[in-house]
Amino acid sequence: MSVPPMSDQELHELAGKLAALGEVRGTPARDPVNEPMIRHWLDAMGDTNPAYLEKGVAPPAMAQVWTMPGARGPANERSPVNDLMGALDASGYPGVVATNCEQTYHRYVRIGERLTPATRLTDLAGPKRTALGVGYFATWQVTWYDEADEPVAGMLFRVLKFRPAAREQASQERAAYPLQPAINQDTAYFWEGVQQGELRIQTCADCGLHRHPPGPLCPACRSADRSYRVASGHGILYSYVVHHHPPVPGRETPFVVGVVELPEGVRIVGNVVDCPIEEVAIGMPLRVTYRRMDDRLVLPMWAPGEA
Amino acid sequence: MSGHGPSGDGAGLGGHGRPGGGAGLGGRAAIAGIGATEFSKRSGRSELRLAAEAVLSALDDAGLSPRDVDGMVTYTQDANQEIAVARETGIGELTFFSRVEYGGGAACGTVVHAAMAVATGMAHTVVCYRAFNERSGRRFGRPDSRLTGEPTSQGLEMSWHVPFGLMTPAAWVAMFARRYMHVYNATSEDFGRVAVAMRRHAATNPAAWFHGRPITLEDHQASRWIAEPLHLLDCCQESDGAVALVVTSAERARDLRTSPAVITAAAQGSGAGQMMMTSYYRDDMTTLPEMSTVARHLWATSGLSPEDIQTAILYDHFTPFVLTQLEELGFCGRGEAPDFLKDGSIELDGALPINPHGGQLGEAYIHGMNGIAEAVRQIRGTAANQLRDVRNVLVTAGTGVPTSGLILSAE
Structure with a gap:
């Protein structure tokens, strides 16, 4: 599933919605509690206590083992945690590290019992600056139930989902483009779109108004329910300047900046490229193209296009 | 607060135009003093010192003492706080202080605020000032990558x-200029005629930086590109200097040292879809809706019309917007400014002389405040390039931004 990038505020809103779902039941374990798996586990852990196999019970710390999805199982089954992890991945926080795991055991489980997990998202905190990078702490609670619907074990689990600091370091090493846009939750969708090769035009989810530059409220109907459409990428040059002087940081003069009229009904500013300056003219058809300026920024630009 | 009515009948318009078309300041306040430093490229002094010198000069001109001042107004962009200027000049207690936003669009707005304060009794004597070392210090034409800075609305x-x-x-304005040329078949020479007229006026104004240095249309065309379609000589100079004005009630101004320039009308204006210099997303990009708002307010509240104006001080940081202003103010029709300019009508002997002091292109760039001082001189009859029979002068402020305007009148 492709998830759109979210702002800090939107991530918190999503976490709030997912937490409000309460405890969500997962898929029952594929296999019942069984002797071979207990034996592997005891071997792997170096646990020589014979009591488990003699009594036919599993070590309590194996709780998580019984309901793991497996390498080829339905790993992406929808759950509050998976939904939130997906959103964090898409919003630029792909790194993950577990920071807390606290297990509670209600009773031993016996060979032959089949467990079912249930997950409750409890908290999202951040963004916070950590040694690994900026990220969010997500916390959830898993409870394992037996076939009588009684809890047998529980676990509080917390991870840090982060934007690896290594990436930030790399961008400092590479010459950073000096003309960075300011971005907030009203405009992030646009800049995230151009990173993915999409020219996104804000659309009111209620009345359908297209708007650029965008803003938090629809000026036509007051709706705060914002969406976007991906523009066709065609445009017509409405006006332009050829900048000669003074020098502009990060740019070689002369260069062309234009106001481009889109068939979607909005205008947008961008550079006109791949065209001799003397051939630039109001009314010329253009097609959007994307230029990476540095590790952080992609700018939409405009090249001569088909009429 | 005085025997003079609220709708302009105190302005003493001498039969020129019908005063008092609607609500407004209607002649209750006047500019009673003007002051300035020299205009230079390197003042060698702090901006605070420039402000203080201009304020004291304006008070001397009015025949008032710093102790008479109880209100102060400047631009939000000014680096000198009111209280600092007050401390330097011996101004004491203030009952009114205000800042006006949006760059040079604030120029006439300072007088709007001052006149409102006087009309409402918030203050009796208000000083408006603008001081900067815009050439030797921070230059507005320099690219500044901090413009985007924090995610504020701006x-x-x-x-x-x-x-x-x-x-x-220059580039922000050039984008509008290119569209204007396209829609109305205007040419770079049309813009150049504004520059030539301004430099011609400055040539005979001893206070102007370009005193004695007129240019030709050929000079304009040969000057290097800054941001096509703008040549260097389409762009106003950069200056160090300060200008201050003293605003008080029209009644009181009559008893002061110089004859008052009555504030017949004063207005601020911002348009729908307004941005700072980059309103590219509205209408057809050949207009200045914010100036249209100001113009409608000025004409409606004064009861005057373009024929009643003997000279106009139009904000001229870049030549193309002088054409647009002529159209928005109603001195000519939409798209007609290039023809209006061709017969020399904006020069000293023309039908509507524009910026007799040489404007910001010729005299100095003091963010529009020096133009207000020139309007006062034209009304007093003391300008370097004095026109005859000046009764009403229209003044505008920064273009491409939320702006302001005044009609000043002789008694």
Whole structure:
């Protein structure tokens, strides 16, 4: 599933919605509690206590083992945690590290019992600056139930989902483009779109108004329910300047900046490229193209296009 | 607060135009003093010192003492706080202080605020000032990558333009100018005629930086490109200096040292879809709706019309917007400014002399405040290039931004 990038505020809103779902039941374990798996586990852990196999019970710390999805199982089954992890991945926080795991055991489980997990998202905190990078702490609670619907074990689990600091370091090493846009939750969708090769035009989810530059409220109907459409990428040059002087940081003069009229009904500013300056003219058809300026920024630009 | 009515009948318009068309300041306040430093490229003094010198000069001109001042107004962009200027000049207690936003659009707005304060009794004597070392200090024409800065509303607005290198006032204006040329078949020479007229006026104004240095249309065409379609000589100079004005009630101004310039009408204006210099997303980009708002307010509240104006001080940081202003103010029709300019009508002996002091292109760039001082001189009859029979002068402020305007009148 492709998830759109979210702002800090939107991530918190999503976490709030997912937490409000309460405890969500997962898929029952594929296999019942069984002797071979207990034996592997005891071997792997170096646990020589014979009591488990003699009594036919599993070590309590194996709780998580019984309901793991497996390498080829339905790993992406929808759950509050998976939904939130997906959103964090898409919003630029792909790194993950577990920071807390606290297990509670209600009773031993016996060979032959089949467990079912249930997950409750409890908290999202951040963004916070950590040694690994900026990220969010997500916390959830898993409870394992037996076939009588009684809890047998529980676990509080917390991870840090982060934007690896290594990436930030790399961008400092590479010459950073000096003309960075300011971005907030009203405009992030646009800049995230151009990173993915999409020219996104804000659309009111209620009345359908297209708007650029965008803003938090629809000026036509007051709706705060914002969406976007991906523009066709065609445009017509409405006006332009050829900048000669003074020098502009990060740019070689002369260069062309234009106001481009889109068939979607909005205008947008961008550079006109791949065209001799003397051939630039109001009314010329253009097609959007994307230029990476540095590790952080992609700018939409405009090249001569088909009429 | 005086025997003079609220709708302009105190302005003593001498039969020129019908005063008092609607609500407004209607002649209750007047500019009673003007002052300035020299205009230079390197003042060698702090901006605070420039402000204080101009304020004291304006008070001397009015025949008032710093102790008479109880209100102060400047631009939000001014680096000198009211209280600092008050301390330097011996101004004591203040009952009114205000700042006006949007760059040079604030110029006439300072007088709007001062006149409102006087009309409402918030203050009796208000000083408006603007002081900077715009040439030797921070230059507005220099690209500044901090324009986008924090995600404030203005930082976000700039972020649709600055990353593309569209980040100088000349380039912002050039985008409008190119569209205007396209729609109305205007040419660079049409813009050049404004520059030539301004430099011709400055040539005979001893206070002007370009005193004695007129240019020809050929000079304009040969000057280097800054941001096509703008040549160097389409762009106003950069200056160090300060200008101050003293605003008080029209009644009181009558008893002061110089004859008052009555504030017949005063207005601020911002348009729908307004941005700072980059309102590219509305209408057809050949107009200045914010100036239209100001013009409608000035004409409606004064009861005057363009025929009643003997000279206009039009904000001329870049030549193309002088054409647009002529159209928005009703001195000519939409798209007719190029023809209006061709017969020399904006020169000293023309039908509507514009900026007899040489404007910001010729005299100095003091963010529009020096133009207000020139309007006062024209009304007093003391200007270097004095016109005859000046009764009403229209003044405008910065273009491409939320702006302001005045009609000043002789008693």
